Amino acid sequence: xxxxxxxxxxxxxLKKQKKKIRGGDSEVVLNINSIMDIMTILxxxxxxxxxxxxxxxxxxxxxxxxxxxxxxxxxNSIPITIAADQILVDRKPxxxxxxxxxxxxxxxxxxxxxxxxxxxxxxxxxxxQNDESPHIQTLFKKLxxxxxxxxxxxxxxxxxxKGIATCVVHSEIPFRILTxxxxxxxxxxxxxxxxxxxxxxxx
Numbered sequence: 191x192x193x194x195x196x197x198x199x200x201x202x203x204l205k206k207q208k209k210k211i212r213g214g215d216s217e218v219v220l221n222i223n224s225i226m227d228i229m230t231i232l233x234x235x236x237x238x239x240x241x242x243x244x245x246x247x248x249x250x251x252x253x254x255x256x257x258x259x260x261x262x263x264x265x266n267s268i269p270i271t272i273a274a275d276q277i278l279v280d281r282k283p284x285x286x287x288x289x290x291x292x293x294x295x296x297x298x299x300x301x302x303x304x305x306x307x308x309x310x311x312x313x314x315x316x317x318x319q320n321d322e323s324p325h326i327q328t329l330f331k332k333l334x335x336x337x338x339x340x341x342x343x344x345x346x347x348x349x350x351x352k353g354i355a356t357c358v359v360h361s362e363i364p365f366r367i368l369t370x371x372x373x374x375x376x377x378x379x380x381x382x383x384x385x386x387x388x389x390x391x392x393x
Contacts, residue, residue, distance in 0.1 A: 333378035
């Protein structure tokens with residue numbers, strides 16, 4: 191009988207220990223919200239990491255940078271590329287740049303290297319389709335979209351949105367188009383514009 195009591199007590203102790211273990215397991219709650227937060231932050235980090243580098247430029251007849259002795263470090267920014275045939279935002283085509291040769295013909299593949307070409311933005315892309323307007327409506331809509339995404343990324347990374355854009359400009363693009371780009375970017379909350387150039391040695 192004494193042995194049975196001992197065995198019974200040992201069994202009772204084992205049951206209590208199992209209950210404690212199970213009870214301990216039930217107290218560990220997997221918080222899915224925390225995991226989702228971590229995954230969101232990692233996703234944003236990866237998106238920022240693989241964002242197109244505006245200074246990674248392949249030059250050709252449609253895109254030749256101006257030369258300068260300026261020496262400013264690059265910053266994380268929204269790249270705007272103004273080539274001889276199109277304007278891109280974050281390397282995605284947004285609108286066409288009209289190129290005309292000295293004879294008044296539309297530029298063909300072999301014409302883009304000529305320095306006598308003229309360039310313009312068609313009024314179809316301007317606000318109210320006014321050829322004199324500096325507001326490039328098509329570009330503005332795209333910049334507005336990209337700026338919104340950039341603000342969300344900066345907020346997720348707990349960083350301040352600085353409104354910086356880096357303009358990668360073909361050296362033959364006229365000043366008129368540049369002023370239109372600057373005006374339109376300013377309207378889209380990009381208040382700080384930098385221009386990518388080929389660095390040359392200082393005199």
